[in-house]
Amino acid sequence: MRPFAFGALTALATLVLDQASKLGLLFLADLPVREPVVLAPFAQLIVVWNRGVSYGLFQQDSALGRWILVGVSLVASVALGVWMARAGSRWLAGSLGLIVGGAIGNAIDRAAYGAVFDFVHLHAGGWSWYVFNVADAGIVFGVVGLVYDGLVLERRRDLATRGPT
Numbered sequence: 001m002r003p004f005a006f007g008a009l010t011a012l013a014t015l016v017l018d019q020a021s022k023l024g025l026l027f028l029a030d031l032p033v034r035e036p037v038v039l040a041p042f043a044q045l046i047v048v049w050n051r052g053v054s055y056g057l058f059q060q061d062s063a064l065g066r067w068i069l070v071g072v073s074l075v076a077s078v079a080l081g082v083w084m085a086r087a088g089s090r091w092l093a094g095s096l097g098l099i100v101g102g103a104i105g106n107a108i109d110r111a112a113y114g115a116v117f118d119f120v121h122l123h124a125g126g127w128s129w130y131v132f133n134v135a136d137a138g139i140v141f142g143v144v145g146l147v148y149d150g151l152v153l154e155r156r157r158d159l160a161t162r163g164p165t
Contacts, residue, residue, distance in 0.1 A: 007084040007093030007100075014101025018134040019108060022117050031119060042124045048131040049115035066114055073107035091153060095145025102138035109135075 001009075025031040025045065037045040051066070077100045084100065087093035109116040118136065122129040 003093035006090040007097035010094045010097030011101035014138040018105035048118040051115045098138040098142030102135035105135035
């Protein structure tokens with residue numbers, strides 16, 4: 001499978017899993033009424049409506065702010081899609097696909113609800129991680145993949161083409 005096709009498939013899978021989990025928890029499982037749902041001593045499902053970006057930064061309570069964030073997400077997705085089309089490896093294209101799928105998933109939430117639906121809460125003792133969703137996890141894993149590609153795989157590709165110095 002060519003890198004772009006792999007990246008596009010990864011983006012689509014991330015988007016579908018994200019939206020299916022959100023719709024299922026909101027409308028089938030009725031999480032807003034049943035929360036918290038304890039999954040394990042360290043994990044629960046709760047409802048958080050995030051009007052900002054990652055980690056709740058840049059909270060936007062106005063319609064203008066909401067649509068600016070939707071627009072930024074879509075512009076970023078297009079730019080990353082162009083990069084994905086030029087990617088020379090499935091690893092790079094897949095990493096970009098995770099980010100694109102996650103960004104579009106969260107943009108859909110903002111457009112539909114005015115905020116992003118976050119629901120996974122991890123915690124242990126006094127420690128608590130921010131509440132996130134499938135799209136957020138895709139974005140984080142995609143960024144980790146980009147860093148790995150840039151720091152490790154790129155060096156390996158350089159060594160393979162030039163040989164050790």
